[in-house]
Amino acid sequence: MNKMFAVIKREYLQAVRKKMFIFMTLFFPVLMAALFVLPGLLMARGLGGKKVAVVDGTGALRSSFSRKISPEAPDPKKAISGGNRGELPQTIDVEYADTHLQTPSDGAKPYLDRLNVPKESGNRLDAVLTIPAKAFEGNDAKMTYYSRSSADVISQDRLASIANRAIQKQRLAARGIPAEAVDTLTREVPTEGVQLSKSGEKKTGNEFNFIIGMIFAGLLIIPSFIYGLETMRGIVQEKSERIVEVLISSMSPRELLTGKILGVAAVGLTQITAWLTIIAAGGAFAAASAKMAGFNVSQFLRPMVFVYFALFFLLGYLTFVCIYAIAGAACNTDKEAQQLVAPVQMIMMVPWFVMFPIITNPDSTMAVTLSMMPVYGPLTMFARTLVSEPPVWHVLLSIAVSIATIAVFFYVTAKIFRVGILSYGKRPTIPELWRWLKVA
Amino acid sequence: MSVVLSVRDVVKTFGAVRAVDGVSFTVQRGTITGLLGRNGAGKTTTIRMITGVFFPDAGSIEWLGSDRDARDRIGYLPEERGLYRQMKVKEHLLFLAEIKGKRGSSVTAAAERWLKRFELWDKRDSKVEELSKGNQQKVQLIGTLLHDPELIILDEPQSGLDPVNMLLVRNLLRELKDEGRTILLSTHMMAEAERMADEIILVHKGKVVLSGALDAVRDSFGKNTLHIDYEGDGGFLEQLPQVKRATIVPNGAEISLADGADPQQILEATIGKLRIRRFELAAPSLEEIFIEQVGAETMTMEASR
Numbered sequence: 001m002n003k004m005f006a007v008i009k010r011e012y013l014q015a016v017r018k019k020m021f022i023f024m025t026l027f028f029p030v031l032m033a034a035l036f037v038l039p040g041l042l043m044a045r046g047l048g049g050k051k052v053a054v055v056d057g058t059g060a061l062r063s064s065f066s067r068k069i070s071p072e073a074p075d076p077k078k079a080i081s082g083g084n085r086g087e088l089p090q091t092i093d094v095e096y097a098d099t100h101l102q103t104p105s106d107g108a109k110p111y112l113d114r115l116n117v118p119k120e121s122g123n124r125l126d127a128v129l130t131i132p133a134k135a136f137e138g139n140d141a142k143m144t145y146y147s148r149s150s151a152d153v154i155s156q157d158r159l160a161s162i163a164n165r166a167i168q169k170q171r172l173a174a175r176g177i178p179a180e181a182v183d184t185l186t187r188e189v190p191t192e193g194v195q196l197s198k199s200g201e202k203k204t205g206n207e208f209n210f211i212i213g214m215i216f217a218g219l220l221i222i223p224s225f226i227y228g229l230e231t232m233r234g235i236v237q238e239k240s241e242r243i244v245e246v247l248i249s250s251m252s253p254r255e256l257l258t259g260k261i262l263g264v265a266a267v268g269l270t271q272i273t274a275w276l277t278i279i280a281a282g283g284a285f286a287a288a289s290a291k292m293a294g295f296n297v298s299q300f301l302r303p304m305v306f307v308y309f310a311l312f313f314l315l316g317y318l319t320f321v322c323i324y325a326i327a328g329a330a331c332n333t334d335k336e337a338q339q340l341v342a343p344v345q346m347i348m349m350v351p352w353f354v355m356f357p358i359i360t361n362p363d364s365t366m367a368v369t370l371s372m373m374p375v376y377g378p379l380t381m382f383a384r385t386l387v388s389e390p391p392v393w394h395v396l397l398s399i400a401v402s403i404a405t406i407a408v409f410f411y412v413t414a415k416i417f418r419v420g421i422l423s424y425g426k427r428p429t430i431p432e433l434w435r436w437l438k439v440a
Numbered sequence: 441m442s443v444v445l446s447v448r449d450v451v452k453t454f455g456a457v458r459a460v461d462g463v464s465f466t467v468q469r470g471t472i473t474g475l476l477g478r479n480g481a482g483k484t485t486t487i488r489m490i491t492g493v494f495f496p497d498a499g500s501i502e503w504l505g506s507d508r509d510a511r512d513r514i515g516y517l518p519e520e521r522g523l524y525r526q527m528k529v530k531e532h533l534l535f536l537a538e539i540k541g542k543r544g545s546s547v548t549a550a551a552e553r554w555l556k557r558f559e560l561w562d563k564r565d566s567k568v569e570e571l572s573k574g575n576q577q578k579v580q581l582i583g584t585l586l587h588d589p590e591l592i593i594l595d596e597p598q599s600g601l602d603p604v605n606m607l608l609v610r611n612l613l614r615e616l617k618d619e620g621r622t623i624l625l626s627t628h629m630m631a632e633a634e635r636m637a638d639e640i641i642l643v644h645k646g647k648v649v650l651s652g653a654l655d656a657v658r659d660s661f662g663k664n665t666l667h668i669d670y671e672g673d674g675g676f677l678e679q680l681p682q683v684k685r686a687t688i689v690p691n692g693a694e695i696s697l698a699d700g701a702d703p704q705q706i707l708e709a710t711i712g713k714l715r716i717r718r719f720e721l722a723a724p725s726l727e728e729i730f731i732e733q734v735g736a737e738t739m740t741m742e743a744s745r
Contacts, residue, residue, distance in 0.1 A: 006538035014526060242522030246583070249491035249516045250539040422493065 011263025059100030235328030316378035329420030450499030474637030515589030
């Protein structure tokens with residue numbers, strides 16, 4: 001017992017003193033947040049500074065495209081959630097051209113040429129939207145959106161919908177409906193997502209559940225992988241630097257393995273405690289500003305979230321670490337060990353890949369099944385508790401399954417560890433590992 | 441004298457190889473026992489079974505005279521040395537003592553004493569990887585002794601050491617013996633064992649071929665070995681009819697005499713060819729005994745095929 005404690009202490013102190021640990025502890029939450037918030041911001045930014053020419057073959061849509069562009073910074077929330085689709089996006093600089101007196105190709109040509117002039121000329125266009133002359137009547141009339149980057153679907157979609165609304169208005173006007181009435185008749189009713197939980201709290205800002213969920217899920221699962229790998233490297237190092245013989249002549253392999261796993265678990269817990277503190281502090285600060293953007297951060301910072309986070313982190317880590325410990329004990333170099341765990345890692349990552357459906361539909365059969373499964377349980381169940389309120393027995397069953405999984409994994413790992421840690425030959429195959437399991 | 445460790449008929453096989461094949465011996469308290477043999481003879485495997493790294497396939501290993509956990513009674517310096525490179529020297533030593541069940545101020549004081557004695561005091565807060573190889577060896581040796589072990593098992597302790605450090609280790613072992621500790625010294629360097637050991641166990645191909653007190657073993661081979669030191673080329677000595685076997689080194693030879701041979705005839709044969717500085721009839725050296733034992737056994741094995 002004392003010997004195991006010596007190992008725990010050593011593993012812990014060695015790890016927390018590393019610069020990498022300090023860096024990760026302080027900056028990882030920021031990094032995770034950036035990873036999910038930045039693309040949104042960039043998307044919004046991407047809409048800014050765009051110069052688009054609208055080549056109007058009908059010559060009748062000038063008013064819809066001639067609004068003065070406001071120089072304000074883009075609102076990320078509107079950029080992500082879509083805003084009001086009928087309005088001109090505030091960040092697109094439109095150059096309108098009336099070409100109803102020219103042939104379509106003659107009218108568009110000067111603008112299309114400007115797509116590829118050098119940027120410095122100040123004359124360059126990012127995209128050109130052509131509207132055919134027979135847009136009002138023709139059944140097969142088609143608008144064309146030319147751009148340098150094919151991925152710019154947001155600008156295309158926005159401009160096309162503006163053009164369509166304008167065309168629809170004109171069609172209605174042609175049938176005698178006055179312009180003011182048309183606006184009233186075609187106004188869209190906006191939708192706000194409100195989640196009503198059993199405990200009666202209201203949660204709004206559904207579109208942000210996804211981002212917050214992903215940040216939390218990332219904070220939960222990524223350290224498990226990092227510390228799993230760290231444990232694996234530690235074992236490989238003890239083998240390759242021949243420390244293991246001194247260790248095994250002083251304590252049982254089981255004591256050594258338990259000490260290592262618990263030591264690294266303590267490191268992980270220290271780190272997530274620091275993260276949760278940072279998030280809680282940052283969240284309290286951010287809540288005020290976030291509220292202005294229309295969503296409520298504090299609804300994610302319930303005390304139970306923190307409890308579940310620590311609990312499911314520990315369960316997830318203890319499940320994964322066994323797999324890494326086997327790989328470490330079986331191999332002689334980091335490279336070999338990583339090759340061995342790489343395919344297993346993909347299997348373990350499954351809930352991460354389906355995080356979007358889990359978060360958007362936490363009570364679906366898939367989410368419920370995954371949350372009760374060995375290996376997948378901790379992450380999935382945590383995600384479910386974050387965005388919904390699963391029945392208590394679901395949570396308890398998931399925890400029980402995880403504990404049973406860990407017990408079985410640990411038993412197997414200890415056996416393979418016992419044989420593998422003293423073997424210096426080539427990397428064992430899976431059947432050889434199986435034999436080790438039976439020998440030990 | 442009392443027995444500390446008794447190894448009885450232990451067997452260890454790896455696949456088709458019987459690395460240790462029915463080895464038995466005892467280690468007496470307060471002695472230096474040399475476990476001798478060529479590389480691959482089974483010495484390290486035997487030691488790994490004693491230290492609990494391997495379980496023997498058959499046979500028993502018995503500890504006597506103490507109820508302290510057997511693992512904690514041993515100080516073990518493995519053949520393949522290893523330390524955590526990233527750890528600081530003193531911290532590492534305290535860790536090694538702690539996994540042997542010793543901690544607290546007395547261990548810290550002992551560690552400091554050893555560091556000063558081995559001239560590592562200035563490096564106590566350096567990382568292990570910053571030390572020279574020789575200094576890392578010293579750190580490992582201190583780690584072997586720090587928890588006050590009764591039995592010290594050293595597997596090739598002098599490999600990779602310079603002559604000064606070899607002397608340091610030699611003196612240290614004598615000192616530890618004087619303190620009443622028991623030492624099991626595994627080595628393939630016969631001359632070194634001859635200087636240090638009270639008892640020897642000669643292992644070859646997984647079997648004990650010879651064991652006992654060093655003096656008794658040497659005496660049993662009789663005083664029919666010529667030790668000659670000279671100047672000149674002594675290559676012809678091998679061809680003389682009175683010589684059964686000769687080990688020729690530059691400026692010296694160790695000669696096993698043929699039965700009934702007169703050493704005087706050999707001396708006569710050297711006149712005019714060699715300038716003799718020493719001519720002594722004595723017991724054979726351990727190396728000679730080793731070659732004779734192992735050679736004979738190898739020959740009978742080959743004949744039986």
